[in-house]
Amino acid sequence: MGAGRPLGAQAGQESVPGSIPGVKRVASAQRLEVGVGNGGSAAFSSRGAFILLEGLDRSGKTSQCERLLAFLTDRQIPAEIWRYPDRRTTVGKMISSYLSKKSELDDATIHLLFAANRWEKREEMEARLRSGCTLIVDRYSFSGIAFSAAKGLDLDWCKAPEVGLIAPDAIFYLQIPPEIAAGRGQYGEERYERLSFQKLVAKQFENLMNDDGRWHVIDAQKGIDEIQRHIQELSLPVIERCHQGAPLLDMR
Ligand code: Z5A
Ligand code: MG
Numbered sequence: 256m257g258a259g260r261p262l263g264a265q266a267g268q269e270s271v272p273g274s275i276p277g278v279k280r281v282a283s284a285q286r287l288e289v290g291v292g293n294g295g296s297a298a299f300s301s302r303g304a305f306i307l308l309e310g311l312d313r314s315g316k317t318s319q320c321e322r323l324l325a326f327l328t329d330r331q332i333p334a335e336i337w338r339y340p341d342r343r344t345t346v347g348k349m350i351s352s353y354l355s356k357k358s359e360l361d362d363a364t365i366h367l368l369f370a371a372n373r374w375e376k377r378e379e380m381e382a383r384l385r386s387g388c389t390l391i392v393d394r395y396s397f398s399g400i401a402f403s404a405a406k407g408l409d410l411d412w413c414k415a416p417e418v419g420l421i422a423p424d425a426i427f428y429l430q431i432p433p434e435i436a437a438g439r440g441q442y443g444e445e446r447y448e449r450l451s452f453q454k455l456v457a458k459q460f461e462n463l464m465n466d467d468g469r470w471h472v473i474d475a476q477k478g479i480d481e482i483q484r485h486i487q488e489l490s491l492p493v494i495e496r497c498h499q500g501a502p503l504l505d506m507r
Contacts, residue, residue: 256396256414257467258422259507262381303333303389304497305380305421306490309397309460310429311453313439314475315482319429320393322483323490327389332494335383338393339373346372354445366403370416373399380421384503389494396420396506401459402447410462422504425493427486428464429475433457436475 306323308316320336327334342351350368352358360368373396383390396417403413433453442448447456464470471489473482 256400256417256463257465257507258469258504259418260505261502262421262505300385300500300502301387302497302500302503303384303387304425304490304494305384305390305392305423305503306493307392307395307397307423307426308429308486309394309426310475311431311433311436311457311460312445312448313436313442314429314431315479316393316429318479319427319483319486320391322479323391323486326483326487327391327490327494332389333387334389334391336391336393337376337380339395339398340369341372341376344372344375346375354447356446362403362406362408366399366408366413367416369399369403370396373417373420377420381503384421384497387498389497392423395423397426397460397463400463401456404459404462405452405455417506420506422506423469424497424501425490426470427489428460428470428472429482430472431475 308320310316317338320338324334324336340350340354341347346368349358349360350365350372353360353365353368380390399417400410400413404410433450436442436453437448437450447453464472473485475482477485
């Protein structure tokens with residue numbers, strides 16, 4: 256699943272923003288494209304970055320999201336953590352009930368509910384990004400596709416409802432052998448926390464990765480601080496690129 260067309264015609268709407276404090280300026284091919292056809296005047300739409308953490312259960316996503324938020328906040332870079340499923344909405348409550356085994360739904364229905372849970376937040380997500388806030392997102396479409404495809408649903412069918420959602424600017428995949436993840440706290444309480452199933456999910460995640468430059472495989476067996484330093488180093492240039500006007504893309 257890739258990143259597609261730019262969202263909205265932003266060229267010409269805003270002037271070139273300055274660099275964010277403490278972040279090195281980087282060159283960006285996308286940034287050059289934004290200026291094309293704009294009468295030669297440089298015009299960019301500064302925005303926040305969409306940084307996604309994906310991985311198996313207990314791979315350390317939430318721990319890394321929290322640390323990245325603290326790091327960016329310390330540097331006065333506006334940022335928020337978003338999490339999927341968002342269990343607070345009406346759809347999210349149905350998902351939460353299903354995950355905690357309080358209700359039953361067939362595989363196709365729960366897949367569409369997970370996607371609907373992203374669609375219901377899409378507009379707000381775009382508004383936050385365009386306001387300049389970087390979103391650190393804990394799971395997204397790739398979890399949706401990997402978990403459902405691991406149950407045997409058709410891969411293309413699983414991808415279809417994700418098309419048109421906002422595409423992440425960087426995806427950090429916290430790679431961990433399922434056996435190691437299973438040894439981390441409280442594994443086994445929710446519906447999908449079974450070793451045999453997590454192995455199938457890991458295979459699906461690995462099929463979804465591509466070389467479009469957004470995916471970064473992170474060794475999740477390293478220490479929490481070392482992983483965090485790696486994520487920080489990779490995130491800052493992405494944040495700067497978005498700040499300089501890299502277009503917002505949608506999922507395709
Ligand atoms: N799901 C889906 O099917 N379709 C969808 O579209 C979406 C989701 C979005 C939601 O779970 C479930 O919904 C999930 C996928 C499915 N499947 N299940 N079950 P969730 O996101 O709410 O929770 P989770 O991701 O399964 O588990 P988690 O507990 O949130 O894991 P985590 O965030 O990756 O890990 P963590 O909380 O940061 O760390 C777990 C423990 O490991 C904790 O004790 C840490 O202190 C420890 N830890 C973390 N990093 C390290 C390192 N580096 N070394 C040692 N120990 C560590
Ligand atoms: Mg988590």
